[in-house]
Amino acid sequence: MPLSTERKGNPELPSKASSSSPDFEAAQPSKGDYVYPADIYSMPRRILFIATVSMSMYINQLGLCNTLTTLKIIGDSFGISNPGQLSWLIAGYSLTIGTFILLGGRLGDEYGNKKMFVLGMSWLFLWSLVAGLSVYSNHVLFIFARVFQGLGPALTLPNALGIFGKYFSEGPRNMAFAWFAAAAPFGAMTGLIFGALFSMAWWPWIFWSEAVGVAFVAAFAAWIIPDMPVQEEQVRPLRQKLDRLDLPGGAAGVTALVLFNFAWNQAVVVTWREPYVYVCLILSFVFGALFFYIEIYRARHPILPVAAFTSDIAFVFACTAAGWATFGIWLFYVVRIALDIGGQTPIQLAAWFTPILITGVVSALTVGKIISKVPASYIMVVGQVAYLVTSILMALRPPESIYWTYFFFGTIIATVGMDTSLPAAIIIFASVVPRQYQGMGASIVMTIVNYSISLGLGFAGTIEININHGGHTQADLLYGYRGALWFSVGLTGLGTVLSLILLKNHRKQKSNQSKSEEDMPEKVEKHQS
Template sequence: MASSTQGNSNPALPYNASTTSPDVEAVQSSKDDSVYPADAFSLPRRILFIVTVCISMYINQLGLCNTLTTLRIIGDSFGISNPGTLSWLIAGYSLTIGTFILIGGRLGDEFGNKKMFVLGMSWLSLWSLVAGLSVYSNHVLFVFARVFQGMGPALTLPNALGIFGKSFSEGPRNMAFAWFSAAAPLGAVTGLLFGALFAMAWWPWIFWSQAIGVAFVAAFAAWTIPDLPLQEEQVRPLRQKLDRLDLPGGAAGVTALVLFNLAWNQAVVVTWREPYVYVCLILSFIFGALFFYIEIYRANHPILPIAAFTSDIMFVFACTAAGWATFGIWLFYVVREALDIGGQTPIQLAAWFTPILVTGVASALTVGSIISKVPAPYIMMVGQIAFLVTSIIMAFRPPDSIYWTYFFFGTIIATIGMDTSLPAAIMIFASVVPRQYQGMGASMVMTIVNYSISLGLGFAGTIETNINHGGHTKAELLHGYRGALWFSVGLTGLGTVLSLIFLLKNYRKQKSNGNEAEEDTPEKHQS
């Protein structure tokens, strides 16, 4: 478990002074000039470095949103219109990010964050190229390409956080993480805009342009990102590194997550009447049980230390899962309703989402500046309420309403939910788990975020297809979309209640600790 405190442990550092072991600290203190190499950069070089690393989050959101408004265009080129099949073009991408991101962080721990970052960008570039080339094949290849695309961000995201943690001292590190969060809305708007523009010419250029751009980033990152000081685990023999990767546990966990998600998303396509859907669901529980058995009883260096799962952590994970599953449903069905019912165009929708450029960046930077002053449970509560309010607004929104009513305010509030819930979840994780487990914090939270988006779409798609009576008319389509949106309201309502319980629980704990401290003070004076 020693590797859990290295590599991508550093995302927790803005909220805790250090998660590095005392032995490593002693070594680092004797080499202060090389511990945080980015502190010595000139301002232009520092800006270039931050932009290069933040672009991982930018590209992640771009890859999610560049397909969002062009699903029908891509589907029509393959001759498919089934909403369940179309949802796989979004869900498959998030599925692999959520499934493999924890493993991506562990690989960075053992083999180096910079190496995994560059490898992830190269991998994403390759499968973006294949996604475009699938126009000459069929939609099956396209879905597989989207699924494999997701493995790129699964490598780049946790290792980007690890790179920042190792490159900056605590002061500059806080704003680096704030800019990392701010890159998300920028990438989302870019994906919506250029996805629509390239689709007007020929949709494969959505992915070919992405492949070219990401390949350039991979090469540029190899030069811009400094060579980080070697950690203890990176000088071990290969056999020890492989042992510390917990390959049996990782394989069982990945299989369980993939099968569970496959069952729910495929049920939208073929319904639950197909036996293999039930088989996948049952097998996912079997592999899940095997995963926990390996982690608890067999793994020498578990990829997911069960001891880290306190009641506080379970609250954080439940709130995060509910909020981000809601966001995935909200984004997918708001776009579908606008395109299929309201008659908006992809370009028009890209323009409609542009306010998140301002509110998203402002929210992220605000949270970055106040997160050390305002208790994280309060910020988590704000995020859940924002998700709840925007879900209610969009569930009530008439398809023919003007932009400046429901859509404008719903979009702004959704962005606040995004950029408050993620940093708050990471901060809470860092503050409540033992020091040796903080290394998995950011990777675990981001696993929950991305996997919840994919799984939420599977749940919502099942509801939609069971109530839309085939979706042959606009009225039937609208009924199905509304059912999915009201499900998101219920889901984020649950998250809001859980965040309130967690807030009260945290308040009572602080009050109890304060009373104990007051009781100890007179005793000390008497002694």
């Protein structure tokens, strides 16, 4: 790409070298080279740029956790206490994020990551207002508002990672991804603290305050994120752009994901005795098969490039899904035990989770620093083992135990799992996806993360209601909660086994590579002789 084209969209890039300079020829990037505009930003501007884009992860976690400890307060205002209906307040938000992220990433690749980022923030602003206003209506509107809120992060998350992938070269990009992951614990803590504080006054302010903050981020992002210059091959007619969006594949995939997730989460509310739950589950498999058929055999520009997936990517995919489903179950049921049985208050719980600020940031930034030196397969093993240990700790935790035993150590270890596995997975996917499709590569990771949280809650909720004898006593409630937590132990145990297989495969490949390099001189000598 000519440097003058880059300057047109990025005035901060250095001017061309003089044509009389002997180094002029060498200074010009070739047609296939790319210039990464954020690499030359001053440090203050780079900080603002990374912080603004990372707000997508911050706000995503804030939106998840601001309802976590206030479920009962919100439910009481609507007159609902069914655990299945309450879980939809969390699962519905993650469902739409996980379901529509693939489309959000592809839209960003075709129409501009910045445009989709700002649009996602604006959408989230609107439905945050509606979530608060639902206090004047009923719980159905509130659940719909939560579901539609999720479409905002479905646009912002993949396009934030796409922006980092296109604006930074590999070294700075890894650290940008690390800061993106490090924003998660800050968002979670903000949600826990302000959710609890506003619920003490009037819970709608949880969402109205979120709307105010999101509106500010949208306006600031429109200013601080520069427009990337459009390349010649990206200037296409509308019909060709629609073709590249893979609308048939996207529609089949979204339908399959929604129906599968709805079946499992709705079964917690109405049980599996309702025929429409089975129908939704069966239809999800039908649409899932149709999706893979379209992607593999029909789509000229598949929304999910299945053919590009290696066995290592598949293992990373499975490990990430197991780990984040475990994290969603762990977070939801640890809070339920503390509030419903242990007698803790939302404010007290927010204080109990404060260690995640330190361990989360340290873990994420450590991964960003060492990822170029330590194979990601080792980091995946660390993350899965951390999930396994914290799940066992919380499944065994007596509700009356003091904070400094199970809860303190479990929280620290859980954050290590979350903030090592996420940046590792993002960096792995980003490294194998072409630059122009960074949004799509990032969307795959965030689809796994958010969809797994929602689906894991559906699985765990089904187990809970089938073993808690109706939950009429605290002993029954605890039995159901622990059943869900032991399910998470099994899930992350599977993830640990898969991560060890990934590590074994990586070491085997490395050994074979070293052996072939050692044999190369001998082969050269024989050939010459």
